[in-house]
Amino acid sequence: xxxxxxxxxxxxxxxxxxxxxxxxxxxxxxxxxxxxxxxxxxxxxxxxxxxxxxxxxxxxxxxxxxxxxxxxxxxxxxxxxxxxxxxxxxxxxxxxxxxxxxxxxxxxxxxxxxxxxxxxxxxxxxxxxxxxxxxxxxxxxxxxxxxxxxxxxxxxxxxxxxxxxxxxxxxxxxxxxxxxxxxxxxxxxxxxxxxxxxxxxxxxxxxxxxxxxxxxxxxxxxxxxxxxxxxxxxxxxxxxxxxxxxxxxxxxxxxxxxxxxxxxxxxxxxxxxxxxxxxxxxxxxxxxxxxxxxxxxxxxxxxxxxxxxxxxxxxxxxxxxxxxxxxxxxxxxxxxxxxxxxxxxxxxxxxxxxxxxxxxxxxxxxxxxxxxxxxxxxxxxxxxxxxxxxxxxxxxxxxxxxxxxxxxxxxxxxxxxxxxxxxx
Numbered sequence: 272x273x274x275x276x277x278x279x280x281x282x283x284x285x286x287x288x289x290x291x292x293x294x295x296x297x298x299x300x301x302x303x304x305x306x307x308x309x310x311x312x313x314x315x316x317x318x319x320x321x322x323x324x325x326x327x328x329x330x331x332x333x334x335x336x337x338x339x340x341x342x343x344x345x346x347x348x349x350x351x352x353x354x355x356x357x358x359x360x361x362x363x364x365x366x367x368x369x370x371x372x373x374x375x376x377x378x379x380x381x382x383x384x385x386x387x388x389x390x391x392x393x394x395x396x397x398x399x400x401x402x403x404x405x406x407x408x409x410x411x412x413x414x415x416x417x418x419x420x421x422x423x424x425x426x427x428x429x430x431x432x433x434x435x436x437x438x439x440x441x442x443x444x445x446x447x448x449x450x451x452x453x454x455x456x457x458x459x460x461x462x463x464x465x466x467x468x469x470x471x472x473x474x475x476x477x478x479x480x481x482x483x484x485x486x487x488x489x490x491x492x493x494x495x496x497x498x499x500x501x502x503x504x505x506x507x508x509x510x511x512x513x514x515x516x517x518x519x520x521x522x523x524x525x526x527x528x529x530x531x532x533x534x535x536x537x538x539x540x541x542x543x544x545x546x547x548x549x550x551x552x553x554x555x556x557x558x559x560x561x562x563x564x565x566x567x568x569x570x571x572x573x574x575x576x577x578x579x580x581x582x583x584x585x586x587x588x589x590x591x592x593x594x595x596x597x598x599x600x601x602x603x604x605x606x607x608x609x610x611x612x613x614x615x616x617x618x619x620x621x622x623x624x625x626x627x628x629x630x631x632x633x634x635x636x637x638x639x640x641x642x643x644x645x646x647x648x649x650x651x652x653x654x655x656x657x658x659x660x661x662x663x664x665x666x667x668x669x670x671x672x673x674x675x676x677x678x679x680x681x682x683x684x685x686x687x688x689x690x691x692x693x694x695x
Contacts, residue, residue: 272483272636273362275305281365288365291372291597296361304355311348315341360480364632366597367569367606373596379609380596385580386589388613389671396677397616398669399547402428404677405694408548419545420537420552424665427694431668431681432555432661434688436530439557439582439658440467443528449578456577460567465528465559470508472531473499478511481636483603483629492534505529506655509560513639518651520643524563524571528658531556548662549621557658564641565631568652569606572628575656576608579624582659586682588667589613591620605630612663616670623663626656 278285282298289296318341325333371380389395402408407428413421424432442448443465450462475498479491484507492501502508509529518525533556543550559578563571576592583590595607606628611620631650634640641651672680678695686692 272359272632273364274635275301275359278362279305284365285362288363288597291366292363292600292602293374293598294361294363296358301355301358301362304351304358307351308348308355311344311351314344315348318344360636363602364483364605364629366600366604367628369594370600370606371594371596372598374598375596376599378596379599380594381591382594384589384591385584386587386613388589389615391615391673391675393675395615395670395673397547398549398614398666401616401669401673401677401679402548402665405679407694410547418552420550422548422551424548427689427691428665428669430689431665431685431694434685435659435661435664436557437688438585438684440528442582442585443467443526443559443578443658452577452581453574456573458570458574458577460563460570460574461524463524463526465526468505468509468512468527468529470502470505470512470529470531472502472508472534474502474508474511476500478514479507481514481633482507482510483633483636485602488536490536492536501534502531503535504533504556504655505531505558506560509558510633510653510655511637512560513562513651514637515639517640517642517648518562520564520641523641523651524561524567526559526561529558529560531558547666549617549666551662554660554662556660559654559656559658561654562634562639562651563654565649565652568628568630568654571652571654572606572608572626572656575626575654576610578658579610579626579656583610583612583623585684586664586668588664588671588682590623601627603627603629603632605632612667614667614670615673616666621663621666623660623667624657627654629653629655 286298318337322334322337325337371378399408407426409423409425413423446462446464453462479500491503509527532553534553537550537552559575561571590610590612593609593611595609600607604627608626609622610624612623614621630652633653634650639651640648642648669679678693681689681692
């Protein structure tokens with residue numbers, strides 16, 4: 272949530288963000304409600320002053336009348352407060368100056384690429400054919416038992432998943448490794464290692480709302496009777512971990528890496544990626560969530576992207592880094608950077624990683640603050656980013672490292688974890 276003082280002082284910037292993020296909000300109505308709030312608050316203060324005077328004079332009749340008057344004003348004030356807050360919650364975050372203005376993903380901007388796309392001496396297969404033939408992906412049985420967009424990940428591919436997790440955790444918890452990544456990316460921020468977390472996969476809708484992530488039944492699995500919903504990412508329960516609390520400046524940055532299953536209805540993807548494991552209702556992710564000082568948050572995001580690139584380079588997977596445009600970026604995002612990995616079976620780059628800088632937008636809603644060394648208290652800045660999205664990375668590995676006989680070369684960095692160099 273943006274600060275009302277900021278909105279008033281930067282109306283043009285906020286109005287542009289509303290337009291560029293394809294929202295429809297009348298800021299003049301917001302300002303009218305804010306002014307009315309202040310007027311009613313002043314009236315309440317004045318009537319309470321008069322009540323105090325009446326009490327001193329022991330004027331019971333006047334005191335009773337004034338009590339009724341203040342209750343009436345308070346009722347009106349509560350209604351205005353509710354209307355004001357509801358409108359405030361609909362205003363998206365502003366976007367960074369370097370975010371491209373555009374309608375959709377077609378206006379996203381590629382800022383760099385890495386690696387060479389593999390050249391095959393045979394017609395490459397897609398991941399589902401490869402995985403089915405090797406007995407490591409089974410969507411047919413999952414469809415009978417659970418339904419479409421679910422799968423069994425089996426054998427060596429399951430081993431590959433745990434190898435990926437171990438490799439990423441080893442990197443993210445090692446200060447020396449992180450320092451190398453930061454230095455290569457020209458990032459100068461404290462190199463506090465990540466704290467591994469196994470977070471809950473359920474979250475209260477009210478908390479998810481404070482995270483500024485939408486709650487429609489079309490997007491999430493909701494359980495109204497329990498006042499719970501399944502998370503779409505570990506970020507949804509990592510982000511609120513310091514909700515309604517104050518962090519001392521000396522303790523920042525705080526970095527978490529959480530591993531959990533993620534659940535999404537994918538209601539808006541009819542006909543897209545029906546086959547295979549690119550777009551599933553359930554998949555696993557290793558997610559990074561960080562809390563830092565406002566002056567460091569842009570570098571923090573650059574650092575997270577550098578970590579993502581380091582992981583993909585370890586695996587030898589070609590990719591491109593993309594600056595996401597206003598029409599495609601998330602509601603709470605100030606700056607969003609995606610990484611798309613090359614998928615030979617799709618003959619195109621597909622998104623595998625996202626890094627979202629929300630600045631103080633989420634922390635203001637979550638009431639997560641930092642106490643500066645001089646005693647000043649202000650919202651922290653928050654970042655979240657994919658470390659590894661299992662499912663899509665499986666697809667990239669299977670399709671990029673396939674051999675003519677249908678076997679799969681295991682990335683060298685993962686061989687020690689698995690004890691073999693090929694899936695066959």
